Every structure is written in structure tokens, then in C-alpha cells.
Amino acid sequence: MQCRVMGSALDTALRFLSAATVGARTTLPILSHILLEAKDGELKMAATNLNFWLEWTVAAEVEEDGKMAVSGKEWRALVTSLKDETLILEAPEPTGLEGGRLTVRFGGSVYHLPILPADEFPLPAEAIWQGAFEVDGKVLATAVRKVLFAASSDPTMGIYTGVHFRKDSDQEPLDIVTTDTHRLALVTLDLEEFPPLQMTLPLQPLKVILPLWEKAGVVRWQVSEDGHLVAWEASSWRAISTALTGTFPPYRRVIPTHFAHEVVIKVGAMLAALRRMAIFKPSTKRTPHRVILRLKEQELEMVAIEAGYGSYEEVGREVIGIEWRSEPMAYEIAFQHPYLAEFLGVVREGEVVARFQESNTAASLWQSTSDEAYRYIVMPMHLPGSEGF
Template identity: 30%
Template sequence: MELRCQQADLDQALHLVSRAVARRSTLPILSNVLLDATESALRLTATNLEIALSVSLPAEVRETGQLSVRADVFTDFVGSLPRQDVLLSAPSGTTDLRVTCGTSKARIPGIPAEDFPTIARIGDQPPTALVDTQALRDAVSQVVFAAATDDSRPVLSGVLLEFRGDELTLAAADGFRLSVRTLALQQPAATDLAIIVPAKALAELARVAGESEEALQLLVTPNRSQLLARSGRLEFLSRLIDGTFPEFRQIIPRQWKTRVTVDREAFLAAARRAKIFAQSNNEVVKLQFVPGDSELDPGSMVVSAHAADAGDAEDVLPARVEGPQATIAFNGRYLTDVLSVTKAAEITIEMTSSNAAGVFRPVGDETFLHVVMPMVIGTA
């Protein structure tokens, strides 16, 4: 193998694929990055067996070939080089990678490419769906935080991706809250199906693909065990979680008795202040909805928290309250989580009773909703 490429291109590609390198593994090969020199490009690939990342970069290839080397050493050395041409070569019959840039040289021992895991690629296969990269990135940010962080119920540690016609629905739940977001596909899905992607993997896909301006191609393998994604020179692979996601639409309350509309930023600021005191009382933040007595006084929302050892805090926010006066309590972190990922100027909260789930909806945006189970007010 022998090729020449730009240091900036190589450095950027290495930092991208390094996100998939296994940090702690008993298999040395998973700490490596695979170099695959084809006729006109260099492809770098890394995997931890949960996800895989591949990036192609332009290169002047004099001799094709493959080799894997330690990702950390190779990445750090390339990052230290000046922005000049980098010559990579592996003499025939050896597994050593030679790196030359200006007056700098290095030799990095490698492992034969045959030992590197086989990574599936989209190739010429028609994708299952085509989605705007930035739209998917925004959608993922609004649901992934609601996934469970433990593996006691594996399906809840993932995010449901449901393809139906020209619409993609993402849903995540951890048993205490549910986040649902829909977005339009750029073309109808090849088939209607539902898959569960590990939350961490989906967040990683959104992070790395967000740097591309090209549409994101998504392909579910025929056995529905892997999700492949491609955008420009980047390719991504994730294993899928086997199981059945809960019927989340049945969890969403269909009616409400009290509904309040409030400024989102003011609510977020008040929730953050209340959370300071709620930390000493199981994170309980109480919301009181007080209807107004005229059109000039539509009502208010009181955000409060109390703890015997920390003290108490209270914010009174102007709000439009529909229905009778009501009180409900939520985990303060759950409040700040959902208020942080919505972009609307106002948000509505719908509830039926203090012991039933509350529904959060951004005003003017019907593509997103969030359901939260309440906490026992008696502890507040």
C-alpha cells in the first residue's frame, strides 16, 4: 500500500472514525482503525462491534492495499503534523505503516486487515428511506434523552424508528416519560417497518452526520439486525435491538381537564431555579395552575420547590389557563430536559389530575409531544 493525501483531510477523517474505536476491549483489533486504499480514495473504518464508522477521503493512490493500526497513536501523530501532504506506505510482506510528512517520519506496527471485523455497507442497494440530515439531527435531540439509561429492559434503552409512507416517527421512553417526534421523509419509505436503535448509537449518528449537508440514506438490513446510514463520504452502522417497543400511542392521554400555555424560556428559567432546591427533596417541583378572572387576567402558573434542609423557591409566571385550578408535581430534571429541547416560544401543559400523566406540547408545532408521569405532591 502506498498513497499520498492531505494532512487536514486525514486528520478530520481520523477524528470522526475514532468515535467508534473501542476504548476498553480484550480484542486488540477493536482499538485499531482500518486503512483501505482503493484506486482513488482512502477509506478509514473503526468499530466497537456496537457501531461502526467509515469515512472516505481523496488520495493519490500509487498502490492499493489494506492495513489496520492503533487508532490512538495514528490519530495523535497525524494531528501533530503540519498541513502538508502525508505519504502513507506499507512495504510488501510487512504490517508496518510508514508515515512521512515533510521532515517527520514514523513507523506504526499494524495488524493484518484480514483480522478486522467485516463491516456491512450500503453499496448500490436502494435505501429504505431518505431523510434531511439536519431534520433528523433535531428530531433525535428531542427524543433520545428520554430513553432508559440502564439495560434492565433493553427495548427501552433504544429509540423506536417507525417508517410509514413519507413519515418517520421517533419515540423513546424510560417508564417515567415518553418523547415522540415525527418528521417528513424526502421520499416515501421503501417499506413500512419499525426498528429499535440503541439510544447512544442514534445520538452518535446524529452527531457525526450533522456535519454533512447531503441527505442521509438509511438502510435496514433484510434480517433487521443492523441499520446502515450514508451521507456524503461518511458511512455509519449500528446493531439493532431485538424486541417489541411498547404501544406508545396508548400511553398518550387523549383528554385534558386543565390546560396552561406559558412562555417556554421563562418556564425553563423558573424550573432551573426550583430544581436547585428540589435536589434535596427527590427532585420534586410543583406546578400550580391558577385561572384568571377576566380576559385581562388569563391566569398564572406557580413553579415551586421545597426542602426542609435547603429552603424553598417560588416563581409566579403569567399564563393562559383553561379549565379549573389544578396542581401537579414533576421531577425537576424531567422538566428542564423537555423545555431545553423544544424551540417554540410557548409551551402547553395538559393534565387531567395530579396523579395522571401530563402532556407537554410546543405551541405551533404538532410534530413533537412529551408525556411525563407525575410525582406524589405529598412529598413536596
């Protein structure tokens, strides 16, 4: 192989390709590599972790075709510092022989990077694809970012670790939803171009692909006929992800519709208080970080607590103003601190409407006053020694 390529084009691609590789400590060393193929005036690069495939194409002056897998860590580390250089890539034929080297030349410098045979690199699964459709990538990425935080971070939770996409018919909106069984985040979009489907996608590929959706503008989608794969494509890249297996829970059934208390809260004031209360975060993950909300006639009292065995101590207190939309009435409920802070961190500004059911052991519904398509349902927390929880 022999080709000439701009370092700036490689750097952009490798920032995303590196996120799709597996670390060097793996039973399959090839997964820590990036596949290179020089052909027809292009250099195509690809990375995979077996569940996610990302390929990127850049313009190149190709004098001799070739294909090999180069160590991703060394390849990116070298290219990152060469954005303003023109790189000459050379490898002897047949390329990719084990123990061979990729020679990289720029200016008066030369490097020899280890490579593996291209035929060891795993290719994406073959699939029969349904018809393609195009979606506004920025709109979709914005919606997905709003729900990511509510997915489970426990790898044993299977379907709950992903983002669920559901559209029942051409006339109905698209639901984008996550849940860890204690809370649920849901965005509803009117996207006519989106076909009916139900699919749950893992977080890791989405976190890699979201910036690409935003930059691309329009993104081309395809879903395999068996529903196990989804492909995205723009001008310079293409990605394929496997879907999570299992049945996503019937989330619409848990969205409450009747409430006893409804208040409007300023996001900035509540979020600032929660951030200050984070100083009482327990040292172990097994101990939940709780905060009590006490609704009063003209204010919301927020109380940070430290829990013991069968009791708790109030260690922090702040008061912020609220606006009642229901008849003012004293009400007390407790939540996990992160469950409120993470939602408000997504909303960031403006106001939210918090709706509570009569029982302080039932789910509450939170919405931004400026985005009715975005809903957050969260379960309360038990207080040690309290009754009725």
C-alpha cells in the same frame, strides 16, 4: 503500502471514526484500532465496536496498495495537529504484520505507529439488503435530536435505551419515539420516501451519525431483510448499525386525549426558573429532584423542595405568568425536575401548552405551540406525606 494524503481530509474523518472505536481497555484490542486500506486512488478508513460500523473514504495518491489496522488513539492524536500538512504513509509488505509499524512522514518529521494485521479486524455482518431510499438528513436529524433525552440511560433496560422508528404504511406518517417508561417523547413526520418499517436503534450510533446526516443533506438508507441491520450512506462515508432486539411498547395507547386543565407557559421564563432551582439537586442519584407546579388564576407557582422521610420542605419559589385555555382552577402537581428541564431545553424558546388530566397522578401532555408534531408525555411524581399520590 505507500500513499500520500492531505491531513485536513484525515482530521475530518477521524473526528467521527474515533467515536465508533472502543477504548484501549477492552478484551478485543483490535476494536481500539482503525482499519486503513489504500487502493485505487483512495484511502479507506473504518472503525467498529461490533454493533456499529463506520467507514470513510478520502482521496489519496496511492503508489502501493496496502491494508492494516492502526491504533486509533495514536492515529487521531497525530493527525489532529497536521491539518495543513501532506502526509506520506508507508508500511512494509506484507502490511499489518504483528509488531510492525506504520511510518508517517510530513515535512521533516517522521513517526512510527504500531499496527495489527488487517485480517484481525472484524468486518460488518453480511446481509441481504432491501431497496435503498433517500431521506433529507437534516430534517431527520432534527427530529431525532428532539427525542434523545427521553430514552433510558440504564443499559439493563434493553429496548428502552433506543430510538424507535415506526411507519405502518406508505400513507401514514413516520413516528420517531423514545421512552424510559416514566416519560415519552414523540415526533411525527410526513416522509413519503420512508417505507413502512418498525425498528429501534441504539443511541450511541445515532449520536455519531446525526452530524453526518445534517452535513450530507440527502442520506441513502437501506434496511436488511431480517430488520436487524440498517445502513446509511453519503458521498464520503457509509455506516451500518445493528438494531435493538425486543418489542417496543405500544406507546400510542399511553398518549392522553382528555384533559381537565390547559395552560400556555413561556419557555424562557420556566426554563430559567428550573435552572435556578437546580442548586437544590440532591447529592445522590437515588434521591429524585422534585419540583411542584401550582396552577392559579393568573400565574404558575413553581416550588423547589427538599424531601425527607415522609415529608418535604419548600426551599425555593418562583412565580411566572400563564395563559389559561381551559377554565382557571387551582391545581397542584409534582414532577422530577430534569423531566421538565430537559424537554424545555430542547424547545428552547417560544411557548408550550401543558395539558393536565383531572387526577394529579396521571400523565400530562406538553407541546410547543410552534411544533404540533412534537409531543412530550410525562408522569408526575409522588410527594412524601401527600395524599392521593
